Amino acid sequence: MTVIRLAVLLVALTAAAPLPAETRPPVSQSEISLSFAPVVKAAAPAVVNIYATRVVESRISPFAGDPFFDRLFRDFGATRPEVQNSLGSGVIVSADGLVVSNYHVVDAATEITVVLQDRREYRAEVILADKVNDLAVLRLDGADRLPVLPFRDSDGVEVGDLVLAIGNPFGIGQTVSMGIISALARSSISVGDGHGYFLQTDAAINPGNSGGALVDAAGQLVGINTAILTQSGGSNGVGFAIPSNLVRAVVAQAQAGATRFQRPWAGVSGQGVDGGMAESLGLPVPEGVIFSELHPESPFATAGLRPGDVVVRLDGVPVNSPAEMIFRMSARGVGATLEVDYLRDGAPQVASVSLIAPPDTPARDTRRIGAGSALAGLQIARINPAVIAEYDLPLQAEGVVVTGAEDWAAQAGLRVGDVLLAINGARVMTPDDTERAATERSRNWAIDLIRQGQPLRLRFRI
Structure with missing residues (x-):
């Protein structure tokens, strides 16, 4: 009986063992070589x-x-x-x-x-x-019936996806390099006027590739190559591309006649939640963006969010930095509505946020101080949400901001973006206040202001 059982077990194990790999020569051209020539063409x-x-x-x-x-x-x-x-x-x-x-x-x-x-x-x-x-x-000028590269939804791109970078490196002519998507949601490098949101790739990107295409294996545009991380000036295998969803939003506004990209206004200050912050908030893992300030006219404030809330998803997509939030909002555009998942005291909440442009109210009332004043050449405007966004001012800034400084105003040391507080001790909260104080007759001048978040006093004598 024992012998029979062992025999049955041996037959079963033999049947379950993997068969040796089949070895045979390739029988078709596709099995002999893998080529991306059709995609490139x-x-x-x-x-x-x-x-x-x-x-x-x-x-x-x-x-x-x-x-x-x-x-x-x-x-x-x-x-x-x-x-x-x-x-x-x-x-x-x-x-x-x-x-x-x-x-x-x-x-x-x-x-x-x-x-x-x-x-x-x-x-x-x-x-x-x-x-x-x-x-x-x-x-x-005069172009018609040109070849077009179709957009792909960059939210569908995953780490490991094969991509091709096409451009004109070093001016040597059109060149194609191959790689993969190395990482998503890179927002720690600076390009342009601020921190962007990028796809990272190891496809070779060099000077001259800027503005070129990053395409997937189907020949669809997933990003615009924009920067490399290098110490030598050449590609070190770390390149960055602007995701196609943002590119598509910018192109759509251009087709509608816009000359400047209008991005939705968040009207909030916040930061990504790190490990220590997650522990103090009682979160199981570090995730989301915690709000520290909200402008009274912020669309998030209108939807009911307040300081201390942690936004974890926008339209179901996780966000872990302010740059990711701005990207998601910019890709959707002014007039769209976002579903926002957030945590308040650890409890999940949901809100609908209508994306708006920064309100240009109250009127900015732009003024220029003319000749005859110690501050001749000074241009000012009343601070409102649109001005805050335009000049990157602190969220709670109020009063008057310098929008231009020439002539005597420049020599006095005033700069664009300075928030004026007082002139010769007189508090200035409106353009009228500023114009009145700037035309006073005095030989000794003292101007109190905020520059890049720091208080400063300018003194001079005429």
Whole structure:
């Protein structure tokens, strides 16, 4: 009986054992080689080279080349115009000649030439510029029926997805490099005027690739290549791309006639929840963005949120930094409604937030102080939510902000973005107050203000 059982067990184990791998020669071309040539053939014609010319003022010093005086008088002398050329890449996003690229590729350009893969050339002009997101939309003069690169939903991109970077590195001509998506939600690097939100890739990206396409294996646009992390000036396997969902929102506004990208206004201050904060809040894991301040007119305040609330998801997508929040809002656009999941005292809550532009009320009442004043050349405006957003002021700023400083105002040390508090001891809360105080007759002047969050007093004598 025992022998029979052992025999049965041996047969069962033998049947369950894996079969040896089959070895045979490849029988088709697809099994012999893997090629991305069909993807490149479909996508590459929609990626262009951009040549931008700009004129800058360079200073001429009579002491140039002198080993001693050149260092002492490096800022001395007149200026002369100097022509600079830059190169980059772009992506055709509409058949009638709309091209999206990086803002830094075409910034201050006086002449822009766009060259297609088939060597056709077009003059181009910038129709929308967004320095904050480092994006620009160009229109090609006289273009029609051009190849277009379709957008992919960048929220569907995952780490490990295969991608191709197409651009014009070092100006050597259109080049394709392959890699994968290395990380999502990178928001710790600075591009443009602030911290953005990027896809990270190990596909080789070099100078000249800026503004080029990052496409998936189906030839769809997942991002615009914008930056590299490097110490040598070349690709070290860490490149960053602006996600296609934000690019699509910028292009849509350009097609609607906008010249500047209108991003929704959050009207909040906050920070990502770290490990120590999560422990003090009683959260099982660090997640979300905790609000510290809300402007009274913030759409989040209108929806019922308040300081101390932790936003964990927008439209079901996790957010863990202020940059991620701004990205999600910008991709949806003004007029959309977001479903916000947040925690209050550890309890889950849900709210609907209507995305709005920063209110430009009360009226900013822009003024300029004329000649005859010690502050001649000073331009001011009343602070409101739109002004706060435009000049990146503290959320609770109020009163009057400097919007321009020339002539005597510049010599006095005033700068754009200064929030005025008092002039010669007189409190200023409105443009009328400022104009009245600035036209007083006095030889000794003292101006109290807030600059980049710090109190400051300027003193001078005339």
